[in-house]
């Protein structure tokens with residue numbers, strides 16, 4: 003039911019389509035005016051769809067199938083993209099038809115062979131031509147497109163994703179959303195030390211992560227006042243870890259308000275000073291919700307490949323000023339422990355800092371990119 007709702011809202015603005023569940027699949031009939039290309043590019047970004055096939059539909063008698071097959075074959079013959087070999091692969095959802103799948107394969111296969119002169123090969127044909135017989139209809143698949151897989155959005159609970167303007171956090175958020183999680187996004191900015199353009203960049207990244215037709219809330223948290231106090235009151239080498247601990251605390255407060263059950267970050271083990279095991283431990287020790295790190299074991303090259311697929315990479319690499327590069331210490335600590343940080347934080351009124359961060363944040367609605 004959830005997936006049905008998700009697909010409907012993903013395609014709502016394209017109009018005229020009709021979706022219904024049939025035999026353990028969804029059957030989507032496109033309206034006259036609906037662009038097949040747009041529908042395919044959107045469905046490919048809906049979590050929970052493993053595979054889909056654009057089809058031509060006709061009635062389930064073999065003469066109609068032959069006629070429809072002419073339409074399927076036409077572009078293949080024109081383009082000169084003729085396959086070495088082909089096979090007809092029939093599947094019947096209902097067994098009341100007056101022919102078996104094997105008989106359909108034989109009759110339609112022979113027809114295609116006569117029309118084209120192509121060779122038949124049943125094992126691993128270059129061109130499998132699928133026929134799906136469902137009640138009184140037959141669907142001729144024009145293609146087989148791999149979707150995202152995963153689970154439908156909204157079926158596994160809600161997470162709070164810490165979204166920077168970098169490459170990693172958009173990928174980490176998308177990975178968790180692919181597992182069916184709904185999300186709230188949280189971005190810490192250092193305006194006026196950082197530009198408004200860097201906030202715009204985060205909005206753009208967020209749109210790429212959210213599945214089409216879905217909406218999430220984005221919290222923009224003004225982090226500069228807290229950073230200023232960290233800079234003046236605390237040891238410079240602990241600065242970035244302190245930033246992170248305050249981010250985690252504020253994110254957790256927002257997560258509770260939003261009914262999210264975990265935080266998500268784009269940390270990858272050992273990538274930068276704040277991502278050593280010691281420092282991850284020090285950062286974790288202020289959290290009570292789990293912190294999910296889907297990229298922890300991934301290499302940068304793998305993360306970049308995912309970012310390219312997601313469509314976030316080009317935006318992520320635009321030059322921008324990140325809140326954490328604001329007054330970066332020359333020698334950030336690669337090792338730390340919670341006691342050390344607890345001591346450093348005695349100079350600050352932590353409860354008051356978090357209250358202020360949450361209270362001063364603004365909330366925006368992000369709609370998934372429709373493309």
Ligand code: ATP
Pocket residue numbers: 163164165166167168169170171172188189190191249266267268269273274276277324325326
């Ligand atoms: P990214 O590419 O995601 O920026 P990174 O490799 O630059 O990651 P860090 O800057 O150390 O690593 O950040 C680690 C994680 O902390 C990020 O992936 C993100 O989840 C969170 N984070 C960092 N900066 C911010 C920020 N300004 N707002 C929200 N979350 C942030």
Ligand code: MG
Pocket residue numbers: 166167168324
């Ligand atoms: Mg970063």
